[in-house]
Amino acid sequence: MIRFRGTSFSYRRGEAVIANLDLEIGPGLTLLLGENGCGKSTLLKLAAGIESPDAGTVEIGGHDLWRDEVAARRDLAYVAEQPDLTPYATIREILELVCRLRGVPTTQVQEAMARAALPASLAHRSVRELSMGQRRKAVLAAARIGTPRYALLDEPLEAMDRAARADILEWIGGLLDAGATVVVVSHDIEPFVARAARALALRGGRLASYEALPGDLGERLVMLDQLARGGSASPISTSP
């Protein structure tokens, strides 16, 4: 369970991106929708422990992200929209670090690279030398190390070739089958419609939670499309 309690965050004083948010995200696929700049990536960063909230708390699996930092992050995989890996380390070094921190043998590096369709020849390159697609694959390779129970994916299909897209969707499907909590921010909603368990829509700093999505896939797509465009449907709950 990912839990926000009275969480507020702003980049500039007086301009709240997230205001007093109370939210619980359970297992299954949650789509986080909204227009550009509405705060979707910021919410994901708060959940991933990249940004710390100005007020309130964020918990992952019952552990506070900022009081119990290691335990909260142990089963967490985060794919950022902008893959901000240090350019001074090679891809192998970064993946080895992830292995060691997640308590996984470093032999998984090659496997993770292969699963992310990253050629082994890139292992000794800096992220700075890779194309956008390759950078994202490197971050996805890191996310696939170990067995994450919480996956926070910001535009996971962006800049991916068709084979990689299919592979990522299969990986997400595997995580969901294993009972993981997966939160996806994506403007490309069609590939996720079938597995979506709930939707969160951000609009003007307010978050609406839609727990019961229509069973009919066509209707579901129409509803999610509306939410993604900044429109509204009948929410189950709304943050103040």
Add this chain to the structure above:
Amino acid sequence: MPSRPTGEIAALRFLAGSGTRLALRVMVPLFAAAAGAGMLLGSDFLRSLARVLFGEGSGFASGVVCFLLLLGVARAAAPRVSRGLDGWVRHLPISGLSLRRVAVGAVMLATGPLLLAFAILALVAEGNRSLTMLFVGLLLAAWAAALASVPSVRGGWVRLLAVPAGLLAFRADLISLIAAAALAFLADRLAGPLERSGPRAPTFRFRRLPFAWRIAWRAIARRLPGTYLSGLLPLACGWAFVAHNPLSDRHQALGASLAGGLAAVLVLAGLAESLALLRPVWPWARSLPWSARDRVREDAILLGLHSLPMLLLAALIAPPTWALVAALSGQLALLPPLAVLAAAAIRRTPERRTGAAGEILFAGSLAVALTALVPWLALPALLATPWLIRRAALRDQRQSVSRWLEIHHLAVGDPQSWSA
């Protein structure tokens, strides 16, 4: 599941292989130059240096010099070690506090060669000082320098405690060492996790200035005070030389001219290096109607204007005579070609191990010395300025902007790296 120390060891291994390795690579020319100078100056000089720094009765000033050197190395290493640790890495199972402590450890590793040099000098120094105390002091000083250099949430307080800790550590007596350890420990407890760098806000907003100057200023403004301080050093030496020796007008003018010229060269070198590091090529901007010659000219004018105060200050060193006017006119005439050379050096930094500063320091010091001796030699250099601009523009055009070379590069300001 990794236990906490395992996570910290993993992070230290990672940083040692990336940031520390790079920091050591960047400092190779400096260490090589120091080793070369040591060999040239001979064993007698090294012995007396060792005695001054670590021998019986070595003063507080020796400790200040040693700690400043350590701090310089740590500050050069810190951005390379800590860059990127506040982004994606934060979602991994290691606490922010541990990451900051690991970064401090990695910076300490980068000070290793200098610590080794100090340890050798301490061994060579004759006297009754306890070597154990000296070595413990060195380690404490390295810890303090690293603490003061790694950006943390309470950086101001940490520096306030770490700097005295480092200075005390070089006194190497029991009470000072205990006090230094206590201060460093307190600084570490106070520091908290790494400071988030975040996007750098454009604080310098003078819209009437050329766009290139505003960008350059935003990149280098924080380094200006340090650069000017380095420029004041030859001016102070020049003033001391002129004030304390019975010299003719010509020789006083020569001293002032040389000091002013060297100060200008130091400022040019420092600013060019900062620009090369903090304002890397902006590839997309090359698609705009903005010529390479314009880019070079804008950089050269900016650099030249920033170096000009050094020459004006040099005029205060010696009494106002015609000899001084002639000598400083030569240095003034030399400034435009030197500024263009500096602008050109920025555009060839990735190919040079010594960075932009190395090229300017070498060519600039030579030109300044010759001009001090024969002022009219600056005239042909001044006349060659348009040709130098053309050469620099060619360099600008031939830069391989998409090529990634980690050396002489800080991710901050790099438009193609999101670790800034």
